[in-house]
Amino acid sequence: MIYYRPTDGDPHSSPFNYRPRTCFIMTQLGGPIPAEVARIREVLDSVFRAHDFDCIDATSVVTGKDFLLKIWELIVTVPVGVAIVHEEMSSTTIGNIFYELGLLQAYGKETLIVKTRSATIPSDFIRTEYVEAGSGLKERIERFCRSLQERAEYHLFMAQQVENNPLLAIDFLRRAYLLTGDTSLREPARELFEAAGLSTRAKSSVESLLLNSFGRA
Numbered sequence: 001m002i003y004y005r006p007t008d009g010d011p012h013s014s015p016f017n018y019r020p021r022t023c024f025i026m027t028q029l030g031g032p033i034p035a036e037v038a039r040i041r042e043v044l045d046s047v048f049r050a051h052d053f054d055c056i057d058a059t060s061v062v063t064g065k066d067f068l069l070k071i072w073e074l075i076v077t078v079p080v081g082v083a084i085v086h087e088e089m090s091s092t093t094i095g096n097i098f099y100e101l102g103l104l105q106a107y108g109k110e111t112l113i114v115k116t117r118s119a120t121i122p123s124d125f126i127r128t129e130y131v132e133a134g135s136g137l138k139e140r141i142e143r144f145c146r147s148l149q150e151r152a153e154y155h156l157f158m159a160q161q162v163e164n165n166p167l168l169a170i171d172f173l174r175r176a177y178l179l180t181g182d183t184s185l186r187e188p189a190r191e192l193f194e195a196a197g198l199s200t201r202a203k204s205s206v207e208s209l210l211l212n213s214f215g216r217a
Contacts, residue, residue, distance in 0.1 A: 007069050013204040015212045018077045020181040025057045026097045027084035037086050051145040075103050079178035080110045087118040152179040166196040174213045186214035
């Protein structure tokens with residue numbers, strides 16, 4: 001996949017710092033944060049941590065550079081994103097959240113919306129499954145976390161089915177790696193890479209950057 005930077009529209013041609021088993025949280029970060037949003041965030045952190053996932057947000061990394069570019073790079077490098085939506089959030093905050101959620105879905109990430117009872121969902125996301133905050137929130141987040149293993153198994157299955165399309169097969173392996181953190185998936189990815197005669201490609205090529213997504217050997 002060619003990644004185009006949202007800041008200037010040019011292709012990104014340097015390696016990313018990928019973050020396997022990491023969930024990107026999209027919500028209101030500046031105060032005053034509604035108490036229910038804080039409670040939801042605590043539940044998410046607790047459940048994901050129990051499933052050996054880290055939770056990060058836009059404040060987790062400080063680069064001193066362009067803020068949108070930082071968020072975009074976080075989105076590209078994680079396997080999962082969860083949006084928390086509350087009816088008291090400003091339209092600006094809601095717009096930012098759904099912009100980021102749209103990027104996650106466009107890049108094939110696993111996503112979930114957690115909303116409060118009175119919060120509304122934009123019509124473009126009406127088909128996106130959401131979880132309503134309430135007494136059973138923890139159990140529903142638990143089910144979502146368990147489903148991530150099923151998605152990883154699906155990506156591994158698809159990698160075998162499309163092995164004659166090496167770039168697509170490697171990309172399925174990449175998605176499985178991000179969900180599982182299994183570095184051994186780098187080996188079949190490298191075998192596909194070399195069998196397709198891609199080992200002579202430039203380090204900044206799409207193919208080499210894709211292989212790099214498994215981490216450096």
